[in-house]
Amino acid sequence: LNANDxxxxxxxxxxxxxxxxxxNGGSNIKIxxxxxxxxxxxxxxxxxxxxxxxxxxxxxxxxxSGNNGVYLSSVTGLTADxxxxxxxxxxxxxxxxTTGYATLSAWQTAVGQEAxxxxxNPSYLSIVSGAVNLHINSSSxxxxxxxxxxxxxxDYDSQARPEGAQGDIGADETRDLPVxxxxxxxxxxxxxxxxxxxxxQSAITALAGTGESAVIxxxxxxxxxxxxxxxxxxxxxxxxxxxxxxxxxxxxxxVKFDGADLVTLDGFTVQSxxxxxxxxTNTALSNTxxxxxxxxxxTSGNYAGIYLDGDCDSNTLExxxxxxxxxxxxxxxxxxxxxxxxxxxxxxxSYGIYMSGIAGTNYIDRNRIINMxxxxxxxxxxxxxxxxYITNNMISCSNNMSLYLDSTNGSYVxxxxxxxxxxxxxxxxxxxxxxxxxDYRNNVFYKTSGGTALYVYGKALTSNYNDFYIPSGGTYGxxxxxxxxxxxxxxxxxxxxxxxxxxxxxxxxNPLFTNLGTGDxxxxxxxxxxGRGTVLGGYGTDYDVEARDGVTPDIGADExxxxxxxxxAYAVPADYADLQAAVSAxxxxxxxxxxxxxxxxxxxxxxxxxxGQVSGASAVNTITIQGNNAVISGGQ
Numbered sequence: 001l002n003a004n005d006x007x008x009x010x011x012x013x014x015x016x017x018x019x020x021x022x023x024n025g026g027s028n029i030k031i032x033x034x035x036x037x038x039x040x041x042x043x044x045x046x047x048x049x050x051x052x053x054x055x056x057x058x059x060x061x062x063x064x065s066g067n068n069g070v071y072l073s074s075v076t077g078l079t080a081d082x083x084x085x086x087x088x089x090x091x092x093x094x095x096x097x098t099t100g101y102a103t104l105s106a107w108q109t110a111v112g113q114e115a116x117x118x119x120x121n122p123s124y125l126s127i128v129s130g131a132v133n134l135h136i137n138s139s140s141x142x143x144x145x146x147x148x149x150x151x152x153x154x155d156y157d158s159q160a161r162p163e164g165a166q167g168d169i170g171a172d173e174t175r176d177l178p179v180x181x182x183x184x185x186x187x188x189x190x191x192x193x194x195x196x197x198x199x200x201q202s203a204i205t206a207l208a209g210t211g212e213s214a215v216i217x218x219x220x221x222x223x224x225x226x227x228x229x230x231x232x233x234x235x236x237x238x239x240x241x242x243x244x245x246x247x248x249x250x251x252x253x254x255v256k257f258d259g260a261d262l263v264t265l266d267g268f269t270v271q272s273x274x275x276x277x278x279x280x281t282n283t284a285l286s287n288t289x290x291x292x293x294x295x296x297x298x299t300s301g302n303y304a305g306i307y308l309d310g311d312c313d314s315n316t317l318e319x320x321x322x323x324x325x326x327x328x329x330x331x332x333x334x335x336x337x338x339x340x341x342x343x344x345x346x347x348x349x350s351y352g353i354y355m356s357g358i359a360g361t362n363y364i365d366r367n368r369i370i371n372m373x374x375x376x377x378x379x380x381x382x383x384x385x386x387x388x389y390i391t392n393n394m395i396s397c398s399n400n401m402s403l404y405l406d407s408t409n410g411s412y413v414x415x416x417x418x419x420x421x422x423x424x425x426x427x428x429x430x431x432x433x434x435x436x437x438x439d440y441r442n443n444v445f446y447k448t449s450g451g452t453a454l455y456v457y458g459k460a461l462t463s464n465y466n467d468f469y470i471p472s473g474g475t476y477g478x479x480x481x482x483x484x485x486x487x488x489x490x491x492x493x494x495x496x497x498x499x500x501x502x503x504x505x506x507x508x509x510n511p512l513f514t515n516l517g518t519g520d521x522x523x524x525x526x527x528x529x530x531g532r533g534t535v536l537g538g539y540g541t542d543y544d545v546e547a548r549d550g551v552t553p554d555i556g557a558d559e560x561x562x563x564x565x566x567x568x569a570y571a572v573p574a575d576y577a578d579l580q581a582a583v584s585a586x587x588x589x590x591x592x593x594x595x596x597x598x599x600x601x602x603x604x605x606x607x608x609x610x611x612g613q614v615s616g617a618s619a620v621n622t623i624t625i626q627g628n629n630a631v632i633s634g635g636q
Contacts, residue, residue, distance in 0.1 A: 032057070332358075415441075
């Protein structure tokens with residue numbers, strides 16, 4: 001557009017080749033209650049506009065770094081608020097004149113607007129290519145989060161708005177769904193609609209083919225296995241009632257999504273199958289499996305807590321706890337695109353997340369995958385194009401590889417804390433795709449008992465701002481550079497940096513994880529990883545969804561509190577467990593004044609402790625390490 005006095009409202013805009021809405025000039029432009037889904041450029045682009053007012057819109061941009069939720073250049077008279085800006089894959093929240101902003105708070109400060117805007121997944125009904133539906137789920141956070149603009153009295157479907165006091169953000173003013181209740185013994189809810197162990201299935205069967213989206217709310221009890229067929233209404237929600245702990249048990253697969261689309265399963269204990277706990281098959285699309293506990297499944301072989309067949313796209317697996325059988329989450333065969341695996345806890349299995357023979361773009365974020373006996377995450381690409389975004393995870397494995405990538409077209413690995421304790425194992429083993437990038441930034445690679453921290457074969461490598469910690473000796477990095485057809489490696493950190501030409505800003509310090517044994521890879525303010533990362537657009541929160549520092553974020557999955565330079569007096573073991581921990585803090589945090597570290601009475605194993613460059617150190621800001629009846633032994 002290049003015009004004056006234009007109002008754009010209640011539009012649903014998806015998969016445009018460049019920008020969702022682009023305005024080049026003009027004045028008095030109003031943009032209200034639009035819903036956008038784009039994978040390019042910017043959802044909203046405005047340049048040279050006088051008096052621009054955009055409110056109550058959803059700007060969902062799934063593109064990566066270099067793209068934007070909102071792009072503004074030479075705009076005056078701006079009003080902007082109550083928008084949902086969602087950029088899950090590295091795009092900036094906003095770009096103003098010459099600067100991009102990677103967090104919503106930074107964008108709010110830059111424009112002096114957007115005080116009530118939010119950064120959440122709007123929960124569109126479907127973003128599957130060819131079947132996009134930008135209506136929102138009835139449980140969307142965008143519900144009743146708008147500003148109820150007076151001149152917008154209807155939504156995209158000509159339904160009256162606002163329904164609530166504030167109205168919904170976006171083009172769709174959604175409505176509350178009818179609720180059907182299930183209680184197998186009528187103790188918790190005597191007026192339940194369905195009252196047997198087969199009650200959940202009975203409710204599903206009754207709704208199948210009706211087109212009536214609804215909520216099935218389940219009270220305490222143990223219920224039979226369920227099958228969710230392809231003709232159930234889109235938007236169906238099957239959830240536990242508030243304060244209840246229902247169990248679904250038995251069957252070949254406890255819960256089967258048999259071609260069902262846009263169904264949510266929320267809050268159950270799933271147990272005692274002969275095969276998978278939860279099984280998605282027959283092109284089941286855009287479903288959400290969240291907040292379930294899955295255990296005791298796969299009694300007849302090597303099965304998975306959650307299993308997806310090929311061509312089951314755009315499913316979200318979130319907040320589940322999986323302690324069952326061989327695989328935590330398994331996806332096999334075909335094009336599996338836009339899968340989100342987020343916030344799950346998977347422990348004590350052979351494979352945490354296993355994806356084989358796939359093609360598509362998938363996102364693995366904020367998972368805790370601990371004490372795996374074969375592989376933490378195993379991804380083997382298939383025919384076609386596949387890109388994997390692996391971010392903010394805590395991963396530990398006692399064998400083979402903590403993170404294994406084979407024949408992927410692109411691997412983007414940011415802000416992970418990765419531990420491997422096998423003598424011949426690897427923190428990362430990224431193997432073979434001549435054309436694909438391998439991008440590793442802001443990760444902790446903690447490798448004990450020899451082996452290799454980072455192995456990359458046949459890919460263009462970006463590696464920087466990482467922490468390589470190998471206390472018992474081993475190989476820091478081993479990279480086959482396709483541009484020169486040569487191996488580049490190093491068994492000392494400095495040798496790896498020199499030979500590879502990578503990791504110039506990386507460090508080699510003890511990250512001081514809270515508890516290696518339990519896989520708790522949070523860090524304290526004393527960690528040397530604090531403040532040593534680099535800002536990556538679109539990754540403004542950590543494993544705990546806490547904001548990262550907008551200038552000097554921490555390396556690893558956890559952004560610690562209290563990330564400040566050292567100053568004054570410290571002691572071992574009162575402040576730091578040993579000399580290595582103290583040195584790690586020095587090189588990680590730097591100093592702002594003179595620092596003295598006293599090593600108090602005791603015997604400490606020195607190992608090979610290297611004191612590298614310390615930021616802020618000078619003739620005035622001196623560093624003194626002194627002993628007080630301390631013995632340090634070992635090393636070379």
